[in-house]
Amino acid sequence: MRVVIIGASFAGVAAAFEVRHIHPDAEILLLEKQDTLGYIPSGLHLYWDKKISDLDEARFVTEGQLDKHGIVYHLNATVQKVNTTQKIITYDQHDLSDQLSYDKLIIAAGSRQLSEKITGSAQESVLKYKRYDEAQAALIKVEESEHITIIGGGQVGVEAADLLTTMEKQVTLVESMDYVLFKYLDEDMIKPIEKNMTEKGVDLRMRQTVSSVEMESDQKVTVCLGEGSVTSDAVIMGVNVRPHLPFLDETIKQHTDQTIAVDRYLRTSVEDVFAVGDCIQLSGPGEDRVYVPLINNAVRTGIVAAANLIEPSRTFKGSLRTIGTRVFGKYIASTGMTEAESLFTDRTVESHRQEVRLTSLADSDTVTLKYVYDAKTHELLGAQMISDANILEKINVLALAIQSKQTLEDLQQTDYFFNPAYSQMTATTNLIAWMDERADEDEN
Amino acid sequence: MKIEHFLEKNEVREITIFNQLVLNGGTLSYGKMLNHLGVSKASLENDLSSIAVRIEGFDQKVQLQYDGQTIGLSMSDDLSLQQIYRLYLDQSIKLQIITFLFKHQEFSITQLTQKLAISESSLFRKIKELNSHLKEFGIKIRNGQMQGEELQIRYFYFQFYCYIENKVTFLAEHPNDRLTQMIDAMEKFLNVTITPENRERLTIWLIISNARVSIIDKQAKRLRTQMKAYRKDPFFHKIQVFVLRYFSRYSIEVDEVESMIHFAFLLAFPVLTEPDFHEYRLLRDRHAPIASMDTLIAETIINHFKYRRLPYMLERDMSYHLTHIHTRLYFFQGDIEIYEYEGIIAKEKQIVGTNVVSFARTLLKTSTKTLADKTGENNSLLKMELLKYISLLVLITFKMASVIQVGIDLKMDGLYKETLGELLILKLKPIKGVRVEHYDPTKIYDLVLTNEEPKDQANYDDARIYILSEILSSFDMVNIQRIIQELNK
Numbered sequence: 061m062r063v064v065i066i067g068a069s070f071a072g073v074a075a076a077f078e079v080r081h082i083h084p085d086a087e088i089l090l091l092e093k094q095d096t097l098g099y100i101p102s103g104l105h106l107y108w109d110k111k112i113s114d115l116d117e118a119r120f121v122t123e124g125q126l127d128k129h130g131i132v133y134h135l136n137a138t139v140q141k142v143n144t145t146q147k148i149i150t151y152d153q154h155d156l157s158d159q160l161s162y163d164k165l166i167i168a169a170g171s172r173q174l175s176e177k178i179t180g181s182a183q184e185s186v187l188k189y190k191r192y193d194e195a196q197a198a199l200i201k202v203e204e205s206e207h208i209t210i211i212g213g214g215q216v217g218v219e220a221a222d223l224l225t226t227m228e229k230q231v232t233l234v235e236s237m238d239y240v241l242f243k244y245l246d247e248d249m250i251k252p253i254e255k256n257m258t259e260k261g262v263d264l265r266m267r268q269t270v271s272s273v274e275m276e277s278d279q280k281v282t283v284c285l286g287e288g289s290v291t292s293d294a295v296i297m298g299v300n301v302r303p304h305l306p307f308l309d310e311t312i313k314q315h316t317d318q319t320i321a322v323d324r325y326l327r328t329s330v331e332d333v334f335a336v337g338d339c340i341q342l343s344g345p346g347e348d349r350v351y352v353p354l355i356n357n358a359v360r361t362g363i364v365a366a367a368n369l370i371e372p373s374r375t376f377k378g379s380l381r382t383i384g385t386r387v388f389g390k391y392i393a394s395t396g397m398t399e400a401e402s403l404f405t406d407r408t409v410e411s412h413r414q415e416v417r418l419t420s421l422a423d424s425d426t427v428t429l430k431y432v433y434d435a436k437t438h439e440l441l442g443a444q445m446i447s448d449a450n451i452l453e454k455i456n457v458l459a460l461a462i463q464s465k466q467t468l469e470d471l472q473q474t475d476y477f478f479n480p481a482y483s484q485m486t487a488t489t490n491l492i493a494w495m496d497e498r499a500d501e502d503e504n
Numbered sequence: 505m506k507i508e509h510f511l512e513k514n515e516v517r518e519i520t521i522f523n524q525l526v527l528n529g530g531t532l533s534y535g536k537m538l539n540h541l542g543v544s545k546a547s548l549e550n551d552l553s554s555i556a557v558r559i560e561g562f563d564q565k566v567q568l569q570y571d572g573q574t575i576g577l578s579m580s581d582d583l584s585l586q587q588i589y590r591l592y593l594d595q596s597i598k599l600q601i602i603t604f605l606f607k608h609q610e611f612s613i614t615q616l617t618q619k620l621a622i623s624e625s626s627l628f629r630k631i632k633e634l635n636s637h638l639k640e641f642g643i644k645i646r647n648g649q650m651q652g653e654e655l656q657i658r659y660f661y662f663q664f665y666c667y668i669e670n671k672v673t674f675l676a677e678h679p680n681d682r683l684t685q686m687i688d689a690m691e692k693f694l695n696v697t698i699t700p701e702n703r704e705r706l707t708i709w710l711i712i713s714n715a716r717v718s719i720i721d722k723q724a725k726r727l728r729t730q731m732k733a734y735r736k737d738p739f740f741h742k743i744q745v746f747v748l749r750y751f752s753r754y755s756i757e758v759d760e761v762e763s764m765i766h767f768a769f770l771l772a773f774p775v776l777t778e779p780d781f782h783e784y785r786l787l788r789d790r791h792a793p794i795a796s797m798d799t800l801i802a803e804t805i806i807n808h809f810k811y812r813r814l815p816y817m818l819e820r821d822m823s824y825h826l827t828h829i830h831t832r833l834y835f836f837q838g839d840i841e842i843y844e845y846e847g848i849i850a851k852e853k854q855i856v857g858t859n860v861v862s863f864a865r866t867l868l869k870t871s872t873k874t875l876a877d878k879t880g881e882n883n884s885l886l887k888m889e890l891l892k893y894i895s896l897l898v899l900i901t902f903k904m905a906s907v908i909q910v911g912i913d914l915k916m917d918g919l920y921k922e923t924l925g926e927l928l929i930l931k932l933k934p935i936k937g938v939r940v941e942h943y944d945p946t947k948i949y950d951l952v953l954t955n956e957e958p959k960d961q962a963n964y965d966d967a968r969i970y971i972l973s974e975i976l977s978s979f980d981m982v983n984i985q986r987i988i989q990e991l992n993k
């Protein structure tokens with residue numbers, strides 16, 4: 061059996077390993093457009109954060125690991141056409157066109173950071189850095205720049221804003237929504253971050269949509285907004301990623317948002333063709349299908365698709381859009397449904413916000429937690445956290461609780477250790493009314 | 505633009521034949537029909553046999569008899585002229601061109617000629633004809649695409665799917681789950697109630713919008729300029745937040761224009777209920793173009809009728825309708841004339857009088873001068889908005905007309921009293937603004953008609969009294985009319 065995988069990033073590589081694990085005899089072929097392997101998309105952030113000293117260190121997989129598992133990969137190989145009737149793939153490698161037949165095909169071609177609505181955003185001076193070569197270019201450009209405009213206040217944009225202000229750059233951040241990180245946090249949770257952002261000198265432009273980016277004669281770049289404009293030395297694209305799949309044939313059904321339609325087994329509309337990672341929609345926190353481009357989803361879908369190659373055996377459990385990061389001195393994490401997003405569910409949803417101490421010691425840090433739950437059944441649906449201390453791991457506990465459909469009452473009964481130096485009387489992630497530190501007090 | 509613009513000349517004639525027959529009680533002589541159509545007898549015969557073939561599909565439910573002398577139409581009770589229109593429209597090539605364009609957003613000439621099984625030259629001719637009517641919408645079919653301002657394109661498709669194409673099929677063809685979810689969410693987020701009728705309208709609009717949301721290089725120069733006055737509008741802001749949040753769930757990029765388009769639509773078409781709209785009215789900027797035009801026109805109407813003021817709810821209702829009219833005039837161009845404009849104007853003139861119609865024209869002149877640079881009687885949008893002004897004026901006059909209560913208190917034998925009373929009621933009823941009934945001592949009347957001098961005036965409270973000289977005489981009738989007129993002032 062020959063399994064061809066288009067795209068050798070998280071989803072593709074995870075699928076390859078899993079196929080190897082299940083089918084020791086299969087011939088596995090990865091086709092990858094880039095000339096290097098396994099670059100981590102936030103590598104540049106790691107570099108700016110001085111967590112690595114060379115971009116090359118930001119790799120999640122090595123060629124040696126693939127070799128060891130007998131996985132064949134072609135770098136610099138761009139798939140041009142998929143013919144699902146004849147099961148043939150046409151690809152370009154080093155300016156030569158080649159063809160390849162497959163028995164099973166996994167499409168893991170991911171996404172790119174590109175805007176089709178912002179005119180001028182495709183030019184090189186508008187920095188994107190999901191790929192290794194882009195990151196290299198961005199690194200140099202940012203070093204030369206003093207004032208940088210970031211388009212988009214999502215995770216990428218806010219992380220970049222934090223790192224760049226630390227590097228003493230002047231930063232303007234443009235966001236069309238009322239507040240940053242709106243996909244993960246509710247407005248009432250975001251205030252401490254926005255406060256720190258302003259204090260650190262970030263020029264926040266909320267409720268502004270970029271319509272175009274224009275090059276000026278003096279190497280400067282102007283970002284045009286609904287009202288007014290910003291001219292700076294460089295522009296970073298922090299907008300949503302989107303799939304780019306010009307090589308598909310018409311038989312593979314796509315949704316209106318260009319993602320490939322798949323069933324719960326990650327099968328596409330065509331037999332023996334699977335799709336994973338950033339090119340599909342997933343069942344999201346509200347259990348309807350949404351687009352959640354995250355590495356953990358890429359990896360998990362890769363594994364599930366591999367398990368279903370011969371026979372549909374494992375369904376994909378969906379995504380809670382769990383994230384965790386540190387920005388502007390705060391650790392933030394989120395999983396599941398936000399209160400704002402509960403608009404899209406039929407359930408009646410309630411929420412509760414509380415501040416709790418992390419240990420039993422006098423100098424304990426606190427964490428502000430927000431729970432979103434079903435008003436009737438008390439089933440936990442979502443959680444958000446923000447703290448000065450590193451509480452990121454705790455979000456995984458809550459993610460697991462949501463996935464296993466625990467109620468608030470169930471959560472109170474979870475069996476956690478007690479050690480006064482590391483915990484307090486009740487576990488942080490229990491919603492117990494009398495543990496409230498009155499989160500409202502420090503609202504201003 | 506009119507429905508018949510989607511049909512060929514002979515088809516329009518055939519429809520006219522149906523129309524004439526319905527208007528004339530189902531039968532018409534050849535002579536009269538020929539006169540109306542202005543064609544030769546041979547060509548009428550042609551049309552009739554063509555109709556006969558077309559209606560075969562109705563399986564005897566529609567029958568046409570003609571013998572060279574008279575034409576007769578019979579239809580079963582569950583069929584109406586609407587379905588006959590549908591029959592013609594369903595076969596219209598022009599209609600298929602538009603649907604194809606909507607579905608595929610782009611076409612090549614060969615693709616379309618094959619699909620429609622027509623020649624290239626006749627395809628070009630049809631597109632040219634369509635373009636001449638699309639002109640008033642400010643859009644055109646060119647290079648296999650619909651071109652023009654995005655708002656206008658969606659607005660045209662909206663009118664098209666509401667009034668030209670089969671709405672039911674259109675709705676059935678588009679799976680509803682996501683849209684239902686979207687509308688439910690919208691209802692929650694905007695904190696409004698969307699009634700079933702408005703929901704259908706909104707669904708059609710959203711199907712069209714969502715099909716076009718990903719189109720790159722949308723034109724919106726005009727809309728952006730128009731929206732300058734509404735950047736800070738609270739409702740626009742809410743829509744913006746909603747649009748961003750909704751599409752952030754998919755891999756769909758939206759620009760500002762998307763929210764602007766929805767803003768214009770939601771205010772121009774009845775989607776919000778009056779109470780929900782009222783909440784917005786309290787918050788909106790009174791100096792923005794639409795709001796200030798609402799005020800100006802409302803004042804003009806009140807002054808014109810010399811009302812001191814309108815009852816609170818009527819005033820709100822008026823404002824609600826005026827905003828729809830003015831939002832359309834401000835943002836939109838073109839319309840599809842779903843009603844026979846000339847016919848309605850003529851009828852309205854008969855019923856409500858020339859004054860109302862000409863006053864409505866004055867209102868339209870005032871509002872278009874500021875809100876829209878569209879002129880010319882032939883612009884369907886202006887025609888349709890004129891009809892709306894007229895309807896609004898009629899509504900107000902009806903609601904404001906003080907009804908004069910007339911009581912008939914005849915003093916005579918039971919039987920005569922009953923019959924003559926009934927006859928009097930019958931005679932007085934057609935007079936505008938009166939309610940006539942047999943006198944009921946527990947009620948209050950403006951005028952009491954009796955045939956004897958009342959023994960005790962106080963019996964009738966403050967009512968004016970008229971003593972009939974000769975029941976049912978024209979002399980009395982003239983006097984009664986005069987009194988009613990006096991009371992009406």
Ligand SMILES: Cc1cc2nc3c(=O)[nH]c(=O)nc-3n(C[C@H](O)[C@H](O)[C@H](O)COP(=O)(O)OP(=O)(O)OC[C@H]3O[C@@H](n4cnc5c(N)ncnc54)[C@H](O)[C@@H]3O)c2cc1C
Nearest residue numbers: 067069070071093138139169170171337338353354355358
């Ligand atoms: C700056 C940035 C930082 C991010 N940080 C995080 C983070 O910290 N945590 C997180 O969870 N998510 C993060 N993400 C999101 C994350 O990058 C994606 O979810 C993840 O990369 C998806 O993996 P994937 O394998 O599905 O697709 P991709 O990583 O997009 O990989 C697809 C691969 O397919 C290849 N390809 C595409 N087309 C072809 C073709 N025609 N022929 C051959 N090969 C092709 C591409 O070159 C690419 O290597 C970040 C995104 C960005 C832009």
